[in-house]
Amino acid sequence: MKIDIAHVAKLANLKLTPKEEKDFEKQLSAILDYFKDLQKLNTEKVEPISNITGLQNVSREDEPKPSLSQEDALKNAPKIHNGFFEVDAIFQENE
Amino acid sequence: MKYEPVIGLEIHIELNTKSKMFCSCSAEYFGADPNTHTCPVCLGLPGALPVANKVAIASAQKLGIALHCENLLSSKFDRKNYFYPDLAKGYQISQYQEPFSLKGYIEFDVNGETVKIDVTRAHMEEDTGKLAHAEVENKKVSLIDFNRSGVPLVEIVSEPQIHSSDVAKGYAQKLQQIARYLGISDCDMEKGSMRIEPNVSLRPAGSNDLPQYKVELKNINSFRFVQKAIEYEITRQTEILEKGETPALETRGWDEIKNKTFSQRAKEMAHDYRYFPEPDLPPYLFTKEYVAELKANMPELPDEKRARFIRDYQLSTYDCALLTTDIDLAAFFEDTVKAYPKGEPKRIANWIIGELLRRLNESQTPLSSLNLVPASLAELLLLTDEGKITTASAKEIFEKMITSGKNAQELIKEFGVEAITTDKLEEVVEMVIKQNDKVVAEYKAGKEQVFGYLIGQIQRQTQGKADPKTAADLLVKKIKK
Ligand SMILES: [Zn+2]
Secondary structure (H helix, E strand, O other), X not given: OOOOHHHHHHHOOOOOOHHXXXXXXXXXXXXXXXXXXXXXXXXXXXXXXXXXXXXXXXXXXXXXXXXXXXXXXXXXXXOEEOOEEEEEOOEOOOO | OOXXXXXXXXXXXXXXXXXXXXXXXXXXXXXXXXXXXXXXXXXXXXXXXXXEEHHHHHHHHHHHHHOOOEEOOEXXXXXXXXXXXXXXXXXXXXXXXXXXXXXXXXXXXXXXXXXXXXXXXXXXXXXXXXXXXXXXXXXXXXXXXXXXXOOEEEEEEEOOOXXXXXXXXXXXXXXXXXXXXXXXXXXXXXXXXXXXXXXXXXXXXXXXXXXXXXXXXXXXXXXXXXHHHHHHHHHHHXXXXXXXXXXXXEEEEXXXXXXXXXXXXXXXXXXOOOOEEOOOOOOEEOOHHHHHHHHHOOOOOHHHHHHHHHHHHOOOHHHHHHHOOOHHHHHHHHHHHHHOOOOOHHXXXXXXXXXXXXXHHHHOXXXXXXXXXXHHHHHHHHHHHOOOOOHHHHHHHHHHHHHHOXXXXXXXXXXXXXXXXXXHHHHHHHHHHHHOXXXXXXXXXXXXXXXXXXXXXXXXXXXXXXXXXXXXXXXXXXXXX
């Protein structure tokens, strides 16, 4: 199965080198081909399932509990500023 | 060529639960220091397990019921995958195939006509963090606060059946009113607990096809600006179409200073969300009985309340619509009618609409923020009935009640506005007649316009504390003698 590796990489937010693109394209295609085997099975009498835990209606009471401190929340951030996580500017406002 | 606007609204309502949607962090983040309401779940740390908030789910379902939706008995969450810095996990937990509610409608009045707009769906999702744009060390950066991340939202999507900015505004206001009645959200547009995203396009008048493009309007924080932004877009897009071009498919923001929309191109983002069932959240199955019980426990909704007011209090449709705008105001009206022994709903309605509602609208404050209780208004009306104060003073006192929260007796003492007794008033009238014998003679000779002057003299002597009607009656009586 043919894979648009550039598109997949973009959706996954990954930058791939040309060599990686070639390698992954081959590997991902092989995985998809392998899954194709499953399509040979007759699933006419099998109900679609979206969750395999067998659980249902799991919920909790609406009761607030203490959160992390600001210091802990920011601890692993590559960049912080005044209590915020800092990233490169996201907007390019035109006009 | 004549064009017809085609407008659909996507409205996000932030639910007022105490804790977040999938974790127990406090959802009351407004005004808090950045990143002080977070945990591994809402920061999207690996291995964290989301567990859904019961109250949030019930709130979303109640809204669905109120919008006449089909409430799905089987529902589940899905992952919507995309990368954006305000989304910690790289996906948003939302509902795609089986939302809590599908296919409803909202009915409301616009310029005296009843309009019905279909609701495609009302699904639940989690809010994202908040981005602020700043310059740090001469470099443009974005700053992220994850306090809002994971706060429960309901997104209500309308069919593109709206063809004017008036109808768009009416639809959004009715939705706000319903959500407030249900008590599931304060729907405050300025604080961002209600966010309206109109998508606007134009088609040749008479056509039934959906246009080939769509402009999405975002980040608008008042009903008035929603209306203005739509109007602006209609004009802008008409100009483009008349040149034979097609408006770009894009997201635009509203610049409230320049009064125009502007292109808000974020860094290129793929709209390929690859929804798939959220594996961390098992599905939800509800019984018909459960939905029926939810419905039975819902408060009376605006339309029902208005109909009941018209029936029970024999007031006009217009008055009842005003009294039921806000659930607190409606309760205030009913409680005052109960507290005031004579009842007289029309008189109380006039006070509430003419004095209270007017002031609330002027000051843009909700009734709940005032210290005013229905018993105070009832007491004030009783005191005017007993002639203890004049209607004019009563209005002044009521104004002071609204601002100070003090009761009628206290304020009457404080401001010395007790009406003078009839005995005392008689003395004043006699004195005024004596002091103005010439004017009285003119009046007797048929110059009726001087009567007002005499009344004015009486009010001057009493510092306005005379009941105008009693004063006039006494004056006529005494002059005739
Ligand atoms: Zn949390």
